Amino acid sequence: MEIEVLRIGQRLVRDDRVTTHVALVARAFGAKKIFMSEINPEIGETIYKVNETWGGDFEIEFIDNWKMIVKNKKKQDFKIVHLSMYGEKINKIQTDISSENKILIVVGAEKVPREIYELADYNVGVGSQPHSEISALAILLDRIQNGAQFDLIFQKAKRRIIPSKTGKNVVMEETRD
Numbered sequence: 001m002e003i004e005v006l007r008i009g010q011r012l013v014r015d016d017r018v019t020t021h022v023a024l025v026a027r028a029f030g031a032k033k034i035f036m037s038e039i040n041p042e043i044g045e046t047i048y049k050v051n052e053t054w055g056g057d058f059e060i061e062f063i064d065n066w067k068m069i070v071k072n073k074k075k076q077d078f079k080i081v082h083l084s085m086y087g088e089k090i091n092k093i094q095t096d097i098s099s100e101n102k103i104l105i106v107v108g109a110e111k112v113p114r115e116i117y118e119l120a121d122y123n124v125g126v127g128s129q130p131h132s133e134i135s136a137l138a139i140l141l142d143r144i145q146n147g148a149q150f151d152l153i154f155q156k157a158k159r160r161i162i163p164s165k166t167g168k169n170v171v172m173e174e175t176r177d
């Protein structure tokens with residue numbers, strides 16, 4: 001499944017740490033790309049440094065107009081999956097979402113524009129209590145991939161972790177293209 005993420009909505013106070021964590025979860029849990037409107041180049045630098053060390057080619061695109069991204073993705077046959085505490089229960093619709101080929105997952109910041117509920121193919125609630133876009137994204141990505149995201153190989157990594165019972169076992173890769 002091809003997965004991309006879009007973060008929309010405005011925070012009263014910009015929270016770069018949350019935004020960075022949304023991007024880190026998207027990358028580590030198998031999405032290809034994130035679109036976001038919080039234009040702080042440091043977020044991009046952090047994520048590209050993570051790519052450099054730990055591999056993969058996860059992308060960030062800073063955007064002005066989230067609606068245009070949603071409309072373009074719809075034209076490219078992506079299904080729009082909007083995470084919202086008001087949405088349908090994840091337990092009920094996770095199988096339908098898993099069977100899609102291409103999805104754009106939309107997460108909000110503080111204020112979510114009303115139109116996204118109509119533009120979405122799925123409005124998904126990870127429970128009906130307010131929590132966080134980081135947790136909602138991680139749980140959705142895990143449910144729709146059944147854990148397969150943790151077997152992904154991130155290409156061209158400089159370092160690789162060998163999971164171990166005790167201590168840290170990190171292999172330094174010698175060759176990079």
Ligand SMILES: C[S@@+](CC[C@H](N)C(=O)[O-])C[C@H]1O[C@@H](n2cnc3c(N)ncnc32)[C@H](O)[C@@H]1O
Nearest residue numbers: 083084085107108125126127129131132133136
């Ligand atoms: C801090 S919440 C803001 C909620 C906001 N008041 C609203 O209008 O939805 C930020 C984002 O986290 C995600 N989120 C929070 N709780 C969720 C839940 N129970 N299920 C799905 N997504 C959730 C949504 O994407 C939401 O836009």
